[in-house]
Amino acid sequence: MVEKTFKNANIEGNLRTMKNEMMKVLGFIPLLFLIFIPYSVGKTQTVYSFEVQKITGQKLPLKNMEGRPLLIVNIATKCGFTPQLKALQALNKQFEPKGLIILGVPSNDFGGQTPEENKEVKKFCQDSYGVTFPLTSKMIVSGVKKHSLFQFLTKAEGEISWNFEKFLIDRKGNLVKRFRSGQNPLGKDLINSLEKLF
Numbered sequence: 001m002v003e004k005t006f007k008n009a010n011i012e013g014n015l016r017t018m019k020n021e022m023m024k025v026l027g028f029i030p031l032l033f034l035i036f037i038p039y040s041v042g043k044t045q046t047v048y049s050f051e052v053q054k055i056t057g058q059k060l061p062l063k064n065m066e067g068r069p070l071l072i073v074n075i076a077t078k079c080g081f082t083p084q085l086k087a088l089q090a091l092n093k094q095f096e097p098k099g100l101i102i103l104g105v106p107s108n109d110f111g112g113q114t115p116e117e118n119k120e121v122k123k124f125c126q127d128s129y130g131v132t133f134p135l136t137s138k139m140i141v142s143g144v145k146k147h148s149l150f151q152f153l154t155k156a157e158g159e160i161s162w163n164f165e166k167f168l169i170d171r172k173g174n175l176v177k178r179f180r181s182g183q184n185p186l187g188k189d190l191i192n193s194l195e196k197l198f
Contacts, residue, residue, distance in 0.1 A: 046173030047072075050149040055106070055118045055135040062149075067171050068099040069197040072153065073185075074141045075104045076113040076163035077124050084164050085129035087185040091194075092133045098198050102133040107141045110162050114138060153178075166190065170197050 047070065048063040062070075071091075076082060085104075092102045106121045108114040114121060118137050125131035141150045142160050153167050154160060157178055166179040168190070177193050184190070 045152065047149065047152065047169050047175070048173040050147075050152065052103075052105075052139070052147070052149060053137040055122045055137050057118075057137065060134075060136070062173075065101050065103075066173065068101050069095075069171060069194065070169035070173075071100065071102045071185075071194070072149075072167040072169065073102065073104055074107045074109075074139075074150075074160060074163060074165055075125075075135075076107065076110065077116060077121060078113040079111070079163040081162075081164040081181050082113075083129075084185055085125060085131055089129055089131050089133065091185050091190075095194060096133075100194065104131065104133060104135040105141060106135060106138045107163070108138060109140060109142045109160075113163060168193055168197075 048061075048066055051059055051061045054060045071088075073084075073088060075085065088102055088104070092100070096102075104125065106114050106118070116124065121138065122135060125135060139150075140146050146154075150160065153175060156175070162181045164181045166183065166185065168176045168179070170176050176197070179185075179190055
């Protein structure tokens with residue numbers, strides 16, 4: 001009888017210990033929420049999450065452009081909109097001193113209108129339009145195989161429909177506004193949107 005009572009006491013003691021340990025664990029869970037939830041909320045995806053390749057082949061983490069407005073444009077060499085390269089270079093000359101970076105992204109996705117290799121694309125842009133802003137290597141910007149950067153850029157408004165769509169990014173890496181192919185880079189709408197970022 002004494003032995004049975006002793007065993008019961010041990011069981012009750014163990015149960016109390018387990019209960020106390022459980023309460024400690026449960027009490028710790030809210031603390032985990034306080035620690036990790038703000039961290040995860042702060043990790044919102046921006047263009048700085050992505051890396052591209054320069055037209056010369058080196059890696060280009062877009063995080064290197066943090067703190068500066070960015071205009072990303074999918075360009076082509078043999079398109080009816082190709083003369084926009086001249087306007088983009090004029091925009092670059094006007095706003096680069098204020099911090100703007102224009103990033104030209106050659107693509108052969110639409111009508112095969114950029115058939116050249118990267119070296120020839122760079123030469124064409126420089127020789128024909130005096131382009132000095134940075135260019136990436138040729139990239140897929142539409143369809144299921146598009147680069148992850150363009151998956152991000154087109155998430156809100158859908159696929160790019162043609163060459164020379166323009167994506168305006170603020171100083172924190174967020175997409176501010178998208179301008180379609182026919183919109184002039186020197187047009188009032190784009191200029192006004194850009195000036196708000198300085």
